[in-house]
Amino acid sequence: MNEWEWTVNESGELVKTPIDPNQPKVRKPNPPRRMRENSKYEHGNHLRYYTDGCRCDDCRRAATLYAKQVRHKRYQTPFSEIPHGTKNGYANFGCRCEPCTKAMRAYARQYPESPEAKAKRNERKKAKRALEKANRQTSV
Numbered sequence: 001m002n003e004w005e006w007t008v009n010e011s012g013e014l015v016k017t018p019i020d021p022n023q024p025k026v027r028k029p030n031p032p033r034r035m036r037e038n039s040k041y042e043h044g045n046h047l048r049y050y051t052d053g054c055r056c057d058d059c060r061r062a063a064t065l066y067a068k069q070v071r072h073k074r075y076q077t078p079f080s081e082i083p084h085g086t087k088n089g090y091a092n093f094g095c096r097c098e099p100c101t102k103a104m105r106a107y108a109r110q111y112p113e114s115p116e117a118k119a120k121r122n123e124r125k126k127a128k129r130a131l132e133k134a135n136r137q138t139s140v
């Protein structure tokens with residue numbers, strides 16, 4: 001089965017993007033940190049956030065709102081179009097059919113061993129240590 005997901009393209013439109021399971025995941029380069037000087041978009045436009053890399057409060061808020069809409073749109077995907085039996089179907093499309101639930105469970109089972117999970121655990125440990133340290137300092 002061909003897996004796909006909704007993604008936002010360069011011009012900020014929602015596009016169906018096929019996921020090739022044989023292709024190793026490549027991290028997309030981050031959008032340029034430095035803002036483009038003559039943005040076509042106003043602040044508070046999610047396109048300014050996505051295409052021009054503006055991270056001001058207004059643009060960030062617009063991008064968050066837009067991401068919410070993307071999720072909402074995904075959740076409205078007709079049942080027949082959802083890539084069932086995949087973690088994608090469960091997590092991104094909110095499908096709770098048996099094959100999707102099973103795929104998610106399988107993923108969750110192997111998740112603790114994934115580098116992603118290890119990195120997260122490390123981060124949490126670090127945060128906890130920092131908090132304990134801060135508490136110690138304030139209690140003295």
Ligand SMILES: [Zn+2]
Binds near residue numbers: 048055056057058
């Ligand atoms: Zn902005």
Ligand SMILES: [Zn+2]
Binds near residue numbers: 084095096100101
């Ligand atoms: Zn499903």
